[in-house]
Amino acid sequence: MSDQTGAVFDLGYKPYEGTRLGRSGAIRAIIKDGMRRVMGIRRKARRKVYPWTLVAFAVLPAVVFVGLAFFLSTFSPDAESPFGGHAEYMGLTGAIVMLFFALAAPELLISDREEGVLSVYSSRPMTAWDYIAARAGALFAVVASFVLFPNILMYLGFAALDADGLGSALVGNLGDMGKVILTMTAYIVGYGAPALLISTYAKRTGPAAGIYLAIMFGSAGFAEAFQDVNFTGARYGTLLSFLQHPEVIRSWVFGQTQTAAPINAGFKPWASLLVIVLVAVLTVILMHRRYRDEL
Amino acid sequence: MEAPALAAHGLGYAYGDFVALHHLDLEVPPGRIGLVGANGAGKTTLIKLLLGILSPTVGSVQVLGIDPAKDLIKVRNRVGYMPEGDCLPLEQSAADFVSYAAELAGVPPRESRQRASDILTMVGLHEERFRYLGDFSTGMKQRAMLAQAIVHDPEIVFLDEPTAGLDPAGREEMLDLISRLGGFGINVLVSSHVLPDIERTCDWVVMLDGGQVLRNGPISGLTETGVVEIELLEDPTAVADELRRLGGSVELHGNSIYLASDDHDPFVLARDVLATSGVTLRRMGPRSTTLEDIFLGEAPSNE
Numbered sequence: 001m002s003d004q005t006g007a008v009f010d011l012g013y014k015p016y017e018g019t020r021l022g023r024s025g026a027i028r029a030i031i032k033d034g035m036r037r038v039m040g041i042r043r044k045a046r047r048k049v050y051p052w053t054l055v056a057f058a059v060l061p062a063v064v065f066v067g068l069a070f071f072l073s074t075f076s077p078d079a080e081s082p083f084g085g086h087a088e089y090m091g092l093t094g095a096i097v098m099l100f101f102a103l104a105a106p107e108l109l110i111s112d113r114e115e116g117v118l119s120v121y122s123s124r125p126m127t128a129w130d131y132i133a134a135r136a137g138a139l140f141a142v143v144a145s146f147v148l149f150p151n152i153l154m155y156l157g158f159a160a161l162d163a164d165g166l167g168s169a170l171v172g173n174l175g176d177m178g179k180v181i182l183t184m185t186a187y188i189v190g191y192g193a194p195a196l197l198i199s200t201y202a203k204r205t206g207p208a209a210g211i212y213l214a215i216m217f218g219s220a221g222f223a224e225a226f227q228d229v230n231f232t233g234a235r236y237g238t239l240l241s242f243l244q245h246p247e248v249i250r251s252w253v254f255g256q257t258q259t260a261a262p263i264n265a266g267f268k269p270w271a272s273l274l275v276i277v278l279v280a281v282l283t284v285i286l287m288h289r290r291y292r293d294e295l
Numbered sequence: 296m297e298a299p300a301l302a303a304h305g306l307g308y309a310y311g312d313f314v315a316l317h318h319l320d321l322e323v324p325p326g327r328i329g330l331v332g333a334n335g336a337g338k339t340t341l342i343k344l345l346l347g348i349l350s351p352t353v354g355s356v357q358v359l360g361i362d363p364a365k366d367l368i369k370v371r372n373r374v375g376y377m378p379e380g381d382c383l384p385l386e387q388s389a390a391d392f393v394s395y396a397a398e399l400a401g402v403p404p405r406e407s408r409q410r411a412s413d414i415l416t417m418v419g420l421h422e423e424r425f426r427y428l429g430d431f432s433t434g435m436k437q438r439a440m441l442a443q444a445i446v447h448d449p450e451i452v453f454l455d456e457p458t459a460g461l462d463p464a465g466r467e468e469m470l471d472l473i474s475r476l477g478g479f480g481i482n483v484l485v486s487s488h489v490l491p492d493i494e495r496t497c498d499w500v501v502m503l504d505g506g507q508v509l510r511n512g513p514i515s516g517l518t519e520t521g522v523v524e525i526e527l528l529e530d531p532t533a534v535a536d537e538l539r540r541l542g543g544s545v546e547l548h549g550n551s552i553y554l555a556s557d558d559h560d561p562f563v564l565a566r567d568v569l570a571t572s573g574v575t576l577r578r579m580g581p582r583s584t585t586l587e588d589i590f591l592g593e594a595p596s597n598e
Binding site for chain 1 (some may be wrong): 346371372374375381383384386388396399400402403406413417443444447478479
């Protein structure tokens with residue numbers, strides 16, 4: 001038997017005398033937590049299923065397209081990609097972005113209110129503006145990542161296969177990436193703002209997601225109906241098509257044929273841009289109004 | 296002189312037409328402060344004003360000498376808050392959430408994880424720190440809420456009804472933890488309507504009733520009555536008469552005499568009379584009152 005003796009010391013409470021990052025540290029913490037939360041990281045397994053499935057749907061086609069393009073190029077080096085380019089791919093990811101917002105925005109905002117966590121934020125070095133900006137920033141950063149990644153993959157992959165060589169293709173196609181970023185911003189703001197607005201006032205995450213999808217799809221149906229009726233001012237109803245405005249911007253940016261209701265009703269694409277901006281501004285104002293007495 | 300931990304000058308707050316706080320004037324020194332009052336007395340409103348969540352309708356409030364309406368971030372850099380209701384994300388582990396709470400206060404991520412571990416150990420949740428908060432009992436949740444309130448080492452922490460919903464054992468443990476906070480150099484404001492909890496944990500009390508300050512002072516000063524209680528084994532009438540004759544103010548309660556005197560030390564007066572009376576003394580000592588007696592006796596809302 002050992003003759004060594006030991007002692008247990010209660011170190012008790014130790015004051016913290018290290019660095020304090022203040023407001024910027026708080027904002028960074030909210031962004032990091034928001035990104036983890038919407039992706040289900042450090043949460044129960046069931047919280048990971050929905051976001052990672054959508055991310056897979058957004059990213060995997062690009063991997064397959066680039067892989068197949070490489071495979072086909074071994075048979076015909078000069079063949080065009082049979083899968084379309086960035087414009088078509090953005091059309092696919094636009095739908096995924098909307099579905100992602102449907103659940104991620106309520107998860108970010110409603111959970112904090114429902115579980116009373118806003119009380120914790122209210123005793124930390126931040127304002128209501130900081131909270132809103134950081135939560136929206138987290139959401140937008142995640143969406144931007146999974147929209148940009150496949151497009152970058154395609155940009156690099158197709159450039160590597162280009163007959164003019166990688167370097168000249170990268171330079172020559174750089175404009176496409178600019179268009180991707182513009183379109184992505186339209187999707188993020190156009191689909192994200194209504195999702196945040198609904199989540200700011202809804203009480204439960206499930207119904208909030210349902211309301212958001214109903215409004216997005218319903219507004220498109222509503223706009224299509226207004227496009228076909230024939231009375232004075234009816235065409236303005238097509239501007240309520242929240243689903244179609246980012247699509248209008250995408251077609252505008254990539255110079256594609258426009259088929260959305262607002263365009264068919266005679267509006268120029270900038271009208272869609274204006275609606276997106278107005279909804280975003282309204283969202284910011286109403287969010288601050290909602291949170292200013294709690295933070 | 297040390298700056299007051301909390302101060303209010305002509306402070307008023309109204310929710311629309313309902314006036315929650317009426318012209319409060321307060322200066323409270325650092326230490327362990329009790330904020331007592333019935334439900335609806337204005338306790339939570341006062342805490343929200345101190346945190347800068349609400350802005351005063353009239354007047355001003357200061358925390359550690361800083362006005363939150365003028366310098367919100369500076370105040371929030373120095374405070375912690377344990378709210379009355381839940382404030383825990385149920386699908387996050389205690390370690391993750393308390394670490395996040397530290398990061399929110401500006402503590403760098405690596406240090407936050409270490410602080411979270413230390414504080415969870417201190418509040419008795421070391422073994423449970425990797426469990427989801429949704430799986431915690433009420434007592435464990437209250438401790439986790441206290442941990443998030445102090446993990447960043449605030450200068451003052453506001454605890455709103457910290458023993459609400461706890462069973463007797465959990466309540467005892469929570470009161471012990473609160474009592475220890477003062478020793479860590481953290482000023483504490485405990486809001487409660489359970490007056491014995493305040494008597495046990497605090498050395499200063501602010502009593503609110505109907506949005507007004509009823510009392511504001513050290514607990515020891517409030518509970519001392521200046522009255523001596525003398526309990527005899529036999530009829531106290533003769534002793535009481537003699538005490539009155541010598542200038543004492545006397546009340547009889549069964550075999551007990553409550554003695555006060557403006558001119559003499561009541562203990563000396565009692566000693567002199569008892570020494571010559573031949574009666575048998577059972578007990579003699581200062582008669583102190585409780586916060587509950589004071590509150591019930593003075594609160595207009597109890598009339």
